[in-house]
Amino acid sequence: MAVSLREYRARIKSTESMKKITRAMELIAASRIIKAQQRAQAAAPYARELTRAVSAVATFSNVDHPLTREEENPKRAAVLIVTSDRGLAGAYSANVLKEAERLAEKLRSEGKEIDTYICGRKGEAYYKFRQRPVVRSWTGFSDQPSYDVAAEVGAALIESFLKQQGEEGDVDEVHLVYTRFRSMLTQEPTAVRLLPLEVVEAEEGGSAERPDPSDVLPLYEFEPSAEAVLDGLLPQYVQSRVFFALLQAAASELAARQKAMKSATDNADELIKKYTRIANQARQAGITQEISEIVGGVNALADANSGSE
Amino acid sequence: MAENLTVSLVAADRTVWSGEATMVIARTVEGDVGVLRGHAPMLSLLTDAVVEIAEVGGDVVVAAVDGGFLSVAADRVSILSERAVLAAEVDVDQTRAELDEARGLIGSEDEAERRVRRAEARIRAVERAR
Numbered sequence: 001m002a003v004s005l006r007e008y009r010a011r012i013k014s015t016e017s018m019k020k021i022t023r024a025m026e027l028i029a030a031s032r033i034i035k036a037q038q039r040a041q042a043a044a045p046y047a048r049e050l051t052r053a054v055s056a057v058a059t060f061s062n063v064d065h066p067l068t069r070e071e072e073n074p075k076r077a078a079v080l081i082v083t084s085d086r087g088l089a090g091a092y093s094a095n096v097l098k099e100a101e102r103l104a105e106k107l108r109s110e111g112k113e114i115d116t117y118i119c120g121r122k123g124e125a126y127y128k129f130r131q132r133p134v135v136r137s138w139t140g141f142s143d144q145p146s147y148d149v150a151a152e153v154g155a156a157l158i159e160s161f162l163k164q165q166g167e168e169g170d171v172d173e174v175h176l177v178y179t180r181f182r183s184m185l186t187q188e189p190t191a192v193r194l195l196p197l198e199v200v201e202a203e204e205g206g207s208a209e210r211p212d213p214s215d216v217l218p219l220y221e222f223e224p225s226a227e228a229v230l231d232g233l234l235p236q237y238v239q240s241r242v243f244f245a246l247l248q249a250a251a252s253e254l255a256a257r258q259k260a261m262k263s264a265t266d267n268a269d270e271l272i273k274k275y276t277r278i279a280n281q282a283r284q285a286g287i288t289q290e291i292s293e294i295v296g297g298v299n300a301l302a303d304a305n306s307g308s309e
Numbered sequence: 310m311a312e313n314l315t316v317s318l319v320a321a322d323r324t325v326w327s328g329e330a331t332m333v334i335a336r337t338v339e340g341d342v343g344v345l346r347g348h349a350p351m352l353s354l355l356t357d358a359v360v361e362i363a364e365v366g367g368d369v370v371v372a373a374v375d376g377g378f379l380s381v382a383a384d385r386v387s388i389l390s391e392r393a394v395l396a397a398e399v400d401v402d403q404t405r406a407e408l409d410e411a412r413g414l415i416g417s418e419d420e421a422e423r424r425v426r427r428a429e430a431r432i433r434a435v436e437r438a439r
Contacts, residue, residue, distance in 0.1 A: 042323040147321040223353030
């Protein structure tokens with residue numbers, strides 16, 4: 001009995017130290033979420049102004065830009081999957097990957113081949129393990145993406161989109177799979193088409209990114225020309241959409257991690273309680289046995305003594 | 310009609326400066342433009358250069374932008390630039406070092422010229438602000 005008591009005590013101890021770790025991670029995630037949300041908010045004005053400008057150009061000039069042009073029969077589609085770098089965030093990465101699989105299924109049924117681009121080590125590992133090809137991946141920034149990274153990712157996607165059909169690495173569509181941050185409690189994996197751009201009123205982004213519909217757009221003068229302005233605007237618009245997705249994904253990742261760590265801490269509490277009860281029971285059983293052994297021994301001695309007299 | 314211009318200078322990850330101003334001077338690809346109240350709606354491309362915003366109180370805010378856009382509509386001026394910094398935020402020594410390094414790389418790296426232009430714009434912004 002004493003052996004198992006020691007075992008239970010050891011188990012309680014290890015659960016307690018695990019609880020300390022999960023609790024710390026929970027707190028870290030909680031404090032970082034606020035920062036991530038602030039970053040997302042700070043990036044909103046840029047996205048809003050950019051959307052305004054793009055819709056202004058799109059409204060007042062009928063320019064046909066390579067980035068908005070639909071390919072007649074799209075053959076290849078690029079899918080950028082935004083996952084996390086680290087685990088311990090519950091089903092966060094799994095959910096995004098599942099959404100990506102669904103999108104891939106749909107694209108394949110439309111007869112398109114798929115080029116995969118990945119952000120985050122988790123996604124990279126998932127594809128590597130299954131030995132599926134990945135065109136390019138970026139890692140090491142998932143919980144605090146900088147604009148530079150978004151610009152690099154955006155530039156790479158635009159480059160492969162702009163290649164002519166038949167050229168090496170050409171894609172005709174670009175899709176983006178990321179996790180949207182709705183609230184601390186809900187984050188949903190979302191798939192959107194990034195390119196070709198459907199300019200006016202991007203459906204994603206919520207109210208923060210959308211210009212007020214009551215605004216009547218003024219008649220702009222473009223310098224040097226509408227084409228040149230659009231040429232400069234659209235790549236930045238794409239990059240800002242990528243940045244937006246990365247920021248949302250970062251906030252979602254932290255929220256998912258906080259939730260996962262909170263339930264891990266709760267579970268550790270439960271376990272500790274359970275083990276303490278079992279350990280107490282074992283301790284009492286041990287004491288009871290010792291007492292009955294002593295009593296039994298004393299009785300046996302007394303019997304033996306009275307027998308010899 | 311508002312008395313002043315409502316100006317916002319926005320970088321990709323934050324709002325660098327916003328407030329009321331009497332005049333904005335920026336360098337577009339076609340040359341310098343000054344924007345006063347009642348300017349016609351305009352959307353133009355900026356180059357890597359200095360932007361000056363004359364505040365209502367008389368102070369001048371100087372910032373360096375690396376490309377981007379200037380949009381003017383109904384006395385609202387927005388300056389969008391991926392990386393915009395106020396002159397006060399520029400670390401001069403670091404920028405000079407960056408400039409020297411980038412100059413050395415010209416010819417060997419595509420990015421170098423861009424980096425030179427950006428660093429020069431920042432230093433100019435600091436000098437202008439003095």
